[in-house]
Structure formats: structure tokens, C-alpha cells
Amino acid sequence: MADSDNLDSLSNNELRAQMIAQGLPNIPVTDSSRKVLVKRLRASLGGNALPAASPKKTSNRRETLQPAAAAAADKPDGTTASKARRTIASTLNETKEVERRRPAVIKPEAVVAQPARAPPEAAAAPKAAPIQSRRASNTERREVNIERVIKKPDIAAEKPTQPRRRSPEDPLDNSLIILESDEEEDEELAQAVQNAEDLYKHKQKDAAPSKLPTKLPIQEPQRRQQIYESQPRELPKAREVPRPREMTTQPLARSQATNYSQAPSFSQAAGFNQPPSRSLAPVSQARAAVVSSSSSSSSYTRYSSYVSAPSTTYTTSSSSLYSGAAAAGTSGYPRTYANEFSDDTAEDDDDQAAGKAARFESDFARKLASLRAERIGDRSSPYTRRTVAGASGSGFEPVARRSLRPENVSLSAQFRQLCRSIDQRYRVKSIFILVVFVLLFAAYKFYY
């Protein structure tokens, strides 16, 4: 109080001198600014940090560290409660400063140490305590963060595992889509043709055993045995798969029906794995059905629906041989159809869901199959011709992988055919001989 009186009584020059002595910036003391400057001088004399605090803010506002350090230098004098606001602010800065400089590693210690250290600093300024507690909470928060950081790797480790878990399932879900790849399709196609040929050969053997007994593949008897054994007890897998087949085969069969009335029924019978096992048809008929089903069931894929269509065309091409058997398939069909449905409903509800999906798929598959069937129908003339020719004359080579497309006729055969056709049309041989003679004549004339 005495100081303040003294300051008020001082002249401007004296006041300025005292300010400089206090380490305050040399600011001209004017009548207008005197009040403010006296206030600051009083603050600096009485306690402390105010003078240091203000210059810091003017110099660079955002750096709080340096002024805090300066304040720390003043601190030993002790803070007075009378300088309330400013001192609190300064102590605040100090505490922040101190905590910032403390290494982050020793945080648990810091939390304990701060309250211990705090009282000497904050005793004068009681408001500093809550701030410190806040700081402590901050540190706690940081610890939590550390824990999170520790936990994160675990999460990261877990994440990869989940996709892995899913991955094995996904193929199952997407298996249908995967099946649509061209290679698969081609394989199916080839297999279908193979099966059809097997079937055909088997039929031929039944009808005329003397015709192609030697050309059967070695596996054939084994497979037939398997089929005969396995057919009575159908594999659930096999039964699930043929469902789409049944959906697709019907339209397909319808498309084929215009040409061959016998075909559709037979193809349907072939499409179902079920029928042969359940049908009480005569032995020969059952056999035919079994063999036809073997052609499709051996593959166990939904493309067998498509597969069955070629087989029908194939069989129908030689339908004259065993139209009776096909008819038998027709007769056996309706009963088995009912059987299968009853079985499915009885056995599992999951199958129904799958059946819906299958039905939905069957739209696509049906379209695809019908498209294919049309194309095949367009090409059917060469194909049937080929098969008929094979049946009549040279026979088949089951070893070679075939598709239904006529392009896959061996190159030599194509070339031969081309030569033959050209020869037929233009009489190349005679022309060639003629040209040779002309050339010889020309050479003779030229050299002599």
C-alpha cells in the first residue's frame, strides 16, 4: 500500500526509471498511459509474473513455454494472493510448463508426484489445484490411450482372422458363380459329351453288343458298377444339385421337343438323379435311366442341366436305336418326380430355401441353356451328321476331348474334307495335271 502511494506520487520520469529497474520494457510514461503503467509496475513490484506475462503475449502469443520459464524464475519470491488473477494465470502456466517438460514415460509417477509438488506452488493460489487435478486426469487419459495402443495390435491381429474364417465359407456361397467360368463350362461340356458317348456306347452294346464292344473306355465297367451300387442310395449332394437341373431341363426339353418327341422325357429322366433309384420300371428301362443319370450325376454340377441337353440331342440322333428305352424313361418319369418332391419336403427345409435359390438361378440357367440349345440346334446338322457318321462307320474315339462345336473337328479331317469338296467342285486334280503339262511344255519351249 505504501508502494502504491509512492508510485502515484512519482513523476513520469521517475516512474519510468523504476519500471526499467524492475525489468519492465522502457515505455514512455505519459499522462494518458500513466495509470496503466503504474498498475503494471505495482503488479511487478508486489509480486511477480504480471510484467513477464504481458511482454510474452505481445512478443509471440502462441508460445507459452518461454514466459512460463521466466515466471518460474520469479516464482521463488512467492506468489501473493493479492495479485489474484495474474498470479493465478502465471502459476497456471508454470504448472503446465512443468508437466509438459516432464517426460511422458514416467506418467504414473508424475501423477503421484504432482500433488506432492503442487502444494508449495499452489498453496498461495488455490485455483491452481483443480487445474493440476485436471492435468492428472489428462495423464490418466493418456494412460488409457497407451492401453488402447496396446490393445490395438490385438484387434489388428483379430481382423485378419475373421476374413479368413469367412473365406472358406464364401467359396461355398459363391460356388455357383465360380462354376460359371469358361474352363469349368468347357470341362462340363466335354464331360457331358463323354458321358453321352459312354451312354451311347452302352446303349449300342445293349442293342447290338457286337458293334462297339472294344471301344469302351476301361473305366466304364467300374463306373457302371458304381452306379448300380450307389443309385439305390442317392447321395444327398447329388440330389441337391440336380434340382436346378430339373428346372432347366424342362424348357430345354421343350425346345427339343419339336424335333424329337421322345427326347424331353428322357432328358428329364436323365436330369433327375432320383428317378432311376425309385422307379419300379422294368429292368431294361431302369438300366437306361440309370445310365443316363450316371451321365449327369457323375459330374454333380448344375451345368449338367445344360449337359443333359446335348446328351438328349445326342441320344435322339440315334434315337432309332433305343427309342423304346426313352419311352420307358417317359413312363417311369412321373412317379419318380413325385417321389423326389416328397423326399425333399420330408428331408430338410434347407433344401427348400436352396430350391428357391435354385429356381431363381434356373431362370438364368434356363435362358443360357436355351440359348445354347438354339445354337446347337443351328449347328445340329453337322453335329448330328457327324455322330450319325460315327455311328454308321468309323465309330468314336472317346479318348479325345470333344465339345459340341463343329470347329473342334480335327484339323486333318477338316483339311481332307475341304480338299474333297474342292476337288468335287472344281476338279482340281485334272486342272493340276493340266497345269503341269502346260508348264512342262512352256519350259521345253523356253530352253530349246
Next chain:
Amino acid sequence: MSGTTQKHTNFVAEPMGNKPVTELAGIGETLGGRLTDAGFDKAYTVLGQFLVLKKDEELFKEWMKDVCHASSKQASDCYNCLNDWSEEFL
């Protein structure tokens, strides 16, 4: 500090000339009257005080509060206005 007022931008845009104190940002009719009573009738006189205090924010704000009983916001607005102007034109 989200943005500057129209008054601020207008004042900082050009030399202050003989503008009255009320042209300063943060100083309206009331504060302008008090400042005028205290002898600071022109903006350049306030600028002079601002310069005499060596652009010290704390001191200038204190002075503003002391002279015309300005609020903290008014004081800081005025300070920012003069500071920006001086950075532009000094």
C-alpha cells in the same frame, strides 16, 4: 477471431486520415463519446496511444478499459484493428 468485422476491414483498408475514433473497430457511439471526453477525438490519437504503449496488447487493452470502460471484446477489437492497420501502413 473467427473473422473480421466490416468495420475492421474498412478501417484497415486505407490510411486513417482524420477519421473519428468511432471509425475504429470495437468503438461505437458510447465509447467514442467517452474517448472524446478523455481527449481522444480522432482515430490517430488512439493510434498514438497505441504506439506510445509500444503496441503492447496487455497495456493497450488495460488502457482502453481504463479510459473508456471498454469491455474485453471491444478492447481487443480495437487493438486488432490498430495493430492490423499499423502493420499495413507503418
